């Protein structure tokens with residue numbers, strides 16, 4: 001069994017796509033690491049009066065297409081390689097979907113469940129205090145990621161404005177509607193994942209109305225993906241979630257779940273267990289389910305060789321970033337399982353963030369329909385272009401997506417004489 005960290009994971013595929021393109025040796029050397037990674041220590045006065053110091057990062061990968069753009073993650077497993085990898089994926093995602101942004105990502109090593117609300121606020125403001133000189137609406141635009149949300153964005157933006165006097169809303173996206181946020185932003189990633197699932201199923205000759213779907217993670221991406229797949233007629237048979245006390249658990253119903261009821265249940269009880277008609281199954285059973293598609297929407301490396309060997313689904317759509325590791329990917333290829341990669345599948349979030357940024361800068365509002373239609377339009381454009389590359393080079397959808405993104409980055413790097 002191989003263990004690949006997310007940075008090695010993205011570098012391996014990046015290298016392969018650069019080799020296939022065979023353009024310039026320096027292309028891979030330039031793209032394999034971020035332009036800079038900032039490491040910070042954040043002192044936070046805890047409720048008991050003592051100071052705890054938290055480690056945080058901001059990685060800025062490549063700014064040739066525009067300001068760095070990417071979320072900030074609060075998680076106990078955050079580490080520098082993960083943040084770097086996530087920033088590289090952001091560059092590739094922005095390039096694939098023709099956004100005027102480069103890749104960025106941030107994170108703090110913290111278990112949010114161990115902090116009170118006021119400690120969380122001081123930590124969020126403390127992060128901005130350490131990085132405010134290196135972000136800005138034309139330089140680096142953060143957003144939420146795992147365990148961060150519009151409340152945290154409000155604290156961060158407020159702190160940024162206080163420290164800089166630059167009263168712009170456009171420095172952070174993923175904000176509350178009342179504080180410069182955009183209609184449709186919360187749903188956008190899930191809408192995009194659902195649209196990509198529909199297209200890929202269609203290509204496999206499976207009618208979405210007949211489809212059987214399993215989802216890992218029922219947070220922002222997972223729950224909105226489920227909601228929109230249900231709207232399109234898909235049947236969600238199984239969902240795997242994580243609970244601080246119980247660990248990973250999985251629910252299953254062969255007839256499929258009513259997603260709006262499931263979302264209400266999860267909001268109310270913070271667990272999917274005891275939902276009417278939900279049978280508990282093991283995680284091994286989850287991966288070997290007789291379903292058409294598995295949609296991982298939790299964290300990186302959920303699907304390693306072990307899980308890949310069990311998978312019977314014909315399609316994997318990566319709602320999360322980096323959920324299938326490099327070696328699992330090779331097994332899935334041998335098994336003819338189609339994988340729609342993260343840099344394409346979950347790009348709806350950054351597209352909506354781009355539209356939020358445009359609204360903040362221009363002062364012109366968009367409706368939810370404006371935003372979600374634009375998300376779908378841009379993703380379908382990227383999907384169709386990537387399918388052409390897939391056929392031309394006879395490669396997997398992941399490699400085709402990388403080739404497409406890297407080629408666009410190469411052209412602009414060349415125009416700007418950076419290589």
Ligand SMILES: NC(=O)c1ccc[n+]([C@@H]2O[C@H](COP(=O)([O-])OP(=O)(O)OC[C@H]3O[C@@H](n4cnc5c(N)ncnc54)[C@H](O)[C@@H]3O)[C@@H](O)[C@H]2O)c1
Nearest residue numbers: 146147189217218219220221240241242298320321346349
């Ligand atoms: N939120 C966005 O707009 C967005 C956009 C693009 C990519 N992503 C990526 O999607 C992934 C999920 O992000 P999110 O915003 O939905 O986060 P989230 O915190 O809202 O949801 C993640 C969910 O996964 C669950 N989970 C964690 N570990 C699990 C495990 N081992 N098995 C099953 N469930 C598990 C958590 O309990 C949580 O409910 C991340 O990789 C993130 O980087 C998010």
